[in-house]
Amino acid sequence: MAAAPPLPAEQRRRRPARRGVTGTRGLVAAVFLLPALVLLGALVVYPIGYSVQRSFFDRAGTGFAGLDNYVEIFTDDTILTAVRNNAVWVVVAPTLATALGLVFAVLTERVRWGTAFKLVVFMPMAISMLAAGIIFRLVYEQDPDRGVANAVWVGVHDTFAESSGYPRARPLPVHPLEEAGGGAYVTKEPVRAGTPARLPLVGVAPADVPDDARPAREPRPAPGAVTGTAWLDFTKGGGGTPNAVDAREVGLKGLRIEAVRDGRVVATATAAADGSFTLPAAADGALLWLPEANFREPYNGVDWLGPTLVTPAVIGSYVWMWAGFAMVLIAAGLAGLPRELLEAARVDGANEWQVFRRVTVPLLAPVLAVVLVTLMINVLKIFDLVFIIAPGSVQDDANVLALQLYRSSFGTDAHLGVGSAISVLLLLLVIPVMFFNIRRIRKAGR
Secondary structure (H helix, E strand, O other): OOOOOOOOHHHHHHHHHHHHHHHHHHHHHHHHHHHHHHHHHHHHHHHHHHHHHHOOEOOOOOOEOOOHHHHHHOOOHHHHHHHHHHHHHHHHHHHHHHHHHHHHHHHHOOOOOHHHHHHHHHHHHHOOHHHHHHHHHHHOOOOOOOOHHHHHHHHHHHHHOOOOOOOOOEOOOOOOEEEEEOOEEEEOOOOOOOOOEEEEEEOOOHHHOOOOOOEOOOOOOOOOOEEEEEEEOOOOOOOOOOOOOOOOOEEOOOOEEEEEEOOEEEEEEEOOOOOEEEEOHHHOOOEEEEOHHHOOOOOOOOOOOOOOOHHHHHHHHHHHHHHHHHHHHHHHHHHOOOHHHHHHHHHOOOOHHHHHHHHHHHHOHHHHHHHHHHHHHHHHOOOHHHHHHOOHHHOOOOOOHHHHHHHHHOOOOOOHHHHHHHHHHHHHHHHHHHHHHHHHHHHHHO
């Protein structure tokens, strides 16, 4: 094999100069990177190393505890609840946010006002976690007059179910009414046509009295019919006579009255604004029954922040914030799809659902993976929403690792060893997801 011809003298003279230039450029790059490396070491590397070291020491930090702190993580009931809730968060929250983002991105392509819709959905991303937590703490209030969620829920419920008119109303022992079981009341004696029936009650709050209720009055007797009055037997300022209609007492408008004979309802009536009612002749000799529906407690909705639903409720607030983030990224990927493939599928006879499931989603798989992995890393660190939305009485039920890290590391009963162990556990949980993400990015780059 012939030897390579020697390089010209001019090229041999240029080689050292190039090496010198390369070395100078490397030195300049190192100088510019040095501040970033110092900050990285001070703010990331050193805290990680110190946390790992501290996790092997006791509460005071003076005695070596070995793996005791890690054992406590998996034996303490409160911390185990946090681990289980984190597993629910990692599976449910990113999946829901990504799915909603995908649906929004696909559907908004088909409407003219899609840009405005995207702006509205993405707007929660401009709100801090603190502000979002305060908003949803109010949304999930139990009182329907304050909490939007229960106001809607109670409104829908009351549309399909009859609501109570006079909760907690009851008769006094001197009244002609007695308990009939199940929250209902019945007259002690049968009623007769021509003799006014009196149905006095007490215990009605002023807020429960209808605005259009009028002063109670006894109706005129009607031939062959049973007439009577249902009224609030309470006089403001005192006075009045029990079982007697006073001019300052109001009728119980809307009270339902049933005439019952031999266990069967033979007639029904509803009290007018002044409490008066009239029953047909069939009610003569029957007992008057006030059904339980008149007195049951009003429906107050769902206990969103109770032990059972607090975690799904907080996840709902997270999805509200991050569905817009997922939608924007997926919409960007959707804009880059080759339209000829979608049209070819439609020409081949595929309907829109088949095009979406077998063409659009597979082509968007890399973008969906980016969104899903990003949100999984994000929910592993979730803290603000849980801390603000969950009341103190149910924080143990809504607990997550980041919140438990805070609770274990600060306060009068702080245990920095356990807190450091939890932080190391969080790091170990994030590393596989980060590794998957880096590997996917490198593969996409190749």
